[in-house]
Amino acid sequence: MRSANPNFSTRERILGVAETLFARHGFAGASLRQVTAAAKVNLAAVNYHFGSKESLIEEVFRRRLDELNRHRLAALAAVQARADHTLEDVLDAFIRPALEQSMDSAGGAAFVRVLARAYAEHDERLRKFLSDNYGHVLRDFATAFARLLPQLDKEELYWRLDIVAGALTYAMADFGMIKRKSDVSEHSHREQAAQHLVRFAAAGLRA
Amino acid sequence: MRSANPNFSTRERILGVAETLFARHGFAGASLRQVTAAAKVNLAAVNYHFGSKESLIEEVFRRRLDELNRHRLAALAAVQARADHTLEDVLDAFIRPALEQSMDSAGGAAFVRVLARAYAEHDERLRKFLSDNYGHVLRDFATAFARLLPQLDKEELYWRLDIVAGALTYAMADFGMIKRKSDVSEHSHREQAAQHLVRFAAAGLRA
DNA sequence: CTAACATTCAAACGATCGTTTGACCCGTCG
DNA sequence: CGACGGGTCAAACGATCGTTTGAATGTTAG
Numbered sequence: 001m002r003s004a005n006p007n008f009s010t011r012e013r014i015l016g017v018a019e020t021l022f023a024r025h026g027f028a029g030a031s032l033r034q035v036t037a038a039a040k041v042n043l044a045a046v047n048y049h050f051g052s053k054e055s056l057i058e059e060v061f062r063r064r065l066d067e068l069n070r071h072r073l074a075a076l077a078a079v080q081a082r083a084d085h086t087l088e089d090v091l092d093a094f095i096r097p098a099l100e101q102s103m104d105s106a107g108g109a110a111f112v113r114v115l116a117r118a119y120a121e122h123d124e125r126l127r128k129f130l131s132d133n134y135g136h137v138l139r140d141f142a143t144a145f146a147r148l149l150p151q152l153d154k155e156e157l158y159w160r161l162d163i164v165a166g167a168l169t170y171a172m173a174d175f176g177m178i179k180r181k182s183d184v185s186e187h188s189h190r191e192q193a194a195q196h197l198v199r200f201a202a203a204g205l206r207a
Numbered sequence: 208m209r210s211a212n213p214n215f216s217t218r219e220r221i222l223g224v225a226e227t228l229f230a231r232h233g234f235a236g237a238s239l240r241q242v243t244a245a246a247k248v249n250l251a252a253v254n255y256h257f258g259s260k261e262s263l264i265e266e267v268f269r270r271r272l273d274e275l276n277r278h279r280l281a282a283l284a285a286v287q288a289r290a291d292h293t294l295e296d297v298l299d300a301f302i303r304p305a306l307e308q309s310m311d312s313a314g315g316a317a318f319v320r321v322l323a324r325a326y327a328e329h330d331e332r333l334r335k336f337l338s339d340n341y342g343h344v345l346r347d348f349a350t351a352f353a354r355l356l357p358q359l360d361k362e363e364l365y366w367r368l369d370i371v372a373g374a375l376t377y378a379m380a381d382f383g384m385i386k387r388k389s390d391v392s393e394h395s396h397r398e399q400a401a402q403h404l405v406r407f408a409a410a411g412l413r414a
Numbered sequence: 415c416t417a418a419c420a421t422t423c424a425a426a427c428g429a430t431c432g433t434t435t436g437a438c439c440c441g442t443c444g
Numbered sequence: 445c446g447a448c449g450g451g452t453c454a455a456a457c458g459a460t461c462g463t464t465t466g467a468a469t470g471t472t473a474g
Contacts, residue, residue: 010421024329028236032462042423047463049421113327119377120320120327122231159403166377167370170326196366203414204407217451239432249453254433256451 011049013039016107019060023113027057027121058129061118064101064111069137071097076144087205090144091164091198098172099194103187116173138165149205164201171197218256220246223314226267230320234264234328265336268325271308271318276344278304283351294412297351298371298405305379306401310394323380345372356412371408378404 017039021030032053036043050056075093079085102108118126138161146157171193184192224246228237239260243250257263282300286292309315325333345368353364378400391399 026233026235026328028233031460033460042421043462044424044464045422053462113329117327120324120380121233156403159399160407163374163378163404163407167374170373170377171370173327192366196363197370199414200367200370200411204411207406207410238430240430249451250432251434251454252452260432 010039010041010045013041014046014049014056015060015063018056019064019107019114020110022057022060022117023110026117032056054125057126060111060114061130062133064108065133068097068101069134071101072137073140076140080144085148087145087148087202088198090141090148091201092194094141095168095194095197098168099190102172102190112169112172116169119169145205160205163204167201168197217246217248217252221248221253221256221263222267222270225263226271226314226321227317229264229267229324230317233324239263261332264333267318267321268337269340271315272340275304275308276341278308279344280347283347287351292355294352294355294409295405297348297355298408299401301348302375302401302404305375306397309379309397319376319379323376326376352412367412370411374408375404 014035018030018035021035021038024030025034032046033043036046046053046056050059072094075097076090079089079093082089098112102112118130121127142157142161145161146152146154149157152160172190221242225237225242228242228245231237232241239253240250243253253260253263257266279301282304283297286296286300289296305319309319325337328334349364349368352368353359353361356364359367379397
């Protein structure tokens with residue numbers, strides 16, 4: 001039977017470590033032996049609990065994406081409830097949940113990097129999985145943006161949202177040349193990143 | 208002796224195929240056996256011509272980055288020679304060379320994806336290599352942007368350039384949800400991407 | 415207590431990894 | 445001509461990969 005505290009269970013420890021190592025070395029670059037050694041569990045535990053490495057990867061996504069999607073849709077609904085909501089409000093509803101998730105848990109910061117890795121993978125199976133579990137959220141936000149930017153035709157809007165998604169992914173994953181200064185906490189570093197991103201993206205979308 | 212036509216030499220065939228497969232499967236995900244099989248050369252040829260897989264990866268970058276850097280700096284110099292150059296001009300000087308390189312050769316389109324992969328790799332050795340061969344170009348462009356955006360302090364500017372770099376990398380690598388329609392050539396698809404990007408980034412930088 | 419079940423474990427499976435070896439081919443030059 | 449050297453080749457190296465096995469262990473229910 002599963003341990004009393006699911007946070008410390010073998011299954012959860014594997015997921016947490018896998019998230020970190022996938023972010024650092026990629027899906028192909030991080031081996032199950034590295035994962036299980038770092039998690040201090042037996043090598044066979046991965047195939048026992050998840051069936052395969054591929055299923056483990058999907059479970060790493062599912063665990064965080066379910067929560068992230070709920071928060072994003074809730075934030076979007078809250079914003080749209082107000083009749084006078086702005087472009088910045090919708091952008092914030094999209095960005096802030098990712099920001100908060102990356103701070104409230106140990107592995108959250110790693111997850112945004114895993115997500116960026118997934119974009120780089122042109123693997124058909126992984127893209128379909130993400131589209132199935134992610135697509136409806138993007139569509140809802142696209143509709144919200146379309147209402148606030150009636151002057152843009154559909155194609156133009158999609159181009160710009162694509163650019164926003166790219167900027168967001170890379171900024172959150174901390175890929176750029178900006179290095180967090182040692183006197184700035186990771187919290188306020190990401191808070192600043194989000195604020196800059198919202199302003200920048202809003203201006204770009206309105207251009 | 209090297210073959211008379213260097214484009215068809217074993218060495219060049221390996222570089223071309225490696226570029227494509229690294230883009231598609233990542234550095235760890237593409238094996239030397241896959242590369243040499245696709246290039247129709249012997250497995251040992253990689254270690255003979257490049258010494259190691261790691262050195263092959265660096266050579267894939269070097270071959271294209273040298274040319275890309277030259278074109279970008281030349282375009283920047285041409286823009287700055289005109290006293291009335293705009294923000295859009297500088298952005299174009301940065302984006303267009305990448306655009307053209309991705310179209311004038313078979314592997315060029317793959318290279319921008321390889322470059323995006325490199326961003327996702329937090330590998331210290333690779334980051335240092337890119338910084339050494341890439342850093343001075345980014346600094347020159349940052350200076351040019353700073354002159355055109357005197358109202359932004361240094362930190363604010365760096366944040367925004369970071370966002371631009373992310374959006375550019377992502378858009379050029381074709382990671383997003385925008386799928387090229389079959390009736391649009393790859394040439395004009397990327398041309399459109401560049402135009403949208405310049406407009407978007409200019410507005411974001413001025414915000 | 416015992417039977418049944420869930421989980422962990424060491425060990426091994428065949429496949430594939432990057433790399434190395436030594437023979438072999440072939441154009442160049444003394 | 446023979447010696448040399450750059451290049452290619454099949455074969456093998458040890459290491460590591462994802463996965464499977466079967467026994468050992470722990471935990472729960474009857």
